[in-house]
Amino acid sequence: MAKSATDLMQxxxxxxxxxxxxxLKKSSGGLPNALVRDLNAVHANTTLADLPAEVQSAITAxxxxxxxxxxxxxxxxxxxxxxxxxxxxxxxxxPPRPRxxxxxxxxxxxxxxxxxxxxxx
Numbered sequence: 001m002a003k004s005a006t007d008l009m010q011x012x013x014x015x016x017x018x019x020x021x022x023x024l025k026k027s028s029g030g031l032p033n034a035l036v037r038d039l040n041a042v043h044a045n046t047t048l049a050d051l052p053a054e055v056q057s058a059i060t061a062x063x064x065x066x067x068x069x070x071x072x073x074x075x076x077x078x079x080x081x082x083x084x085x086x087x088x089x090x091x092x093x094x095p096p097r098p099r100x101x102x103x104x105x106x107x108x109x110x111x112x113x114x115x116x117x118x119x120x121x
Contacts, residue, residue, distance in 0.1 A: 008073055016062035023058035 003011070028035035038052060048056055070077050 003073065005075065008070070008075075012062075012066045012069060016059070016066065019058045019062050020055055023054040024052065027052035027054040 024038055025035060028038055041050070048059065051059070067077050
C-alpha cells in the first residue's frame, strides 16, 4: 500500500530530527554538560553554519535521503519555476477613504464650467 504524501513527509521529518539529535549527542563527545551547552546554543535564528559539523553533515544527508525517498515513492521533485502568486481577490466596493479628524469630510466635485452666455439676437 502506498503512503500518502503527509505520512511520507512525517516519516522523513521524524527521521531527520532523530538523525540531528543523534549527531548532536555525538558532537558533545558523550559529555552531558557539553550536550546541554550545545542544546542551549540552538535558537530560532540558528543557521546551518552555527551548528556543529556532525549536525551539519547529518542534516545534509537527511535532505539527500528525503529527496531520494520522495523520488522512490513516485513523487516529482523539480525546481521552482518562479510562478507568480495568484492575484488578490477584488473587493466589490472601493475601500473607504480615510477621513481627516480636523473637520467635515471633503467632497470632490468636478471643476465648474464657465457660465454659458446667451447668444445675441
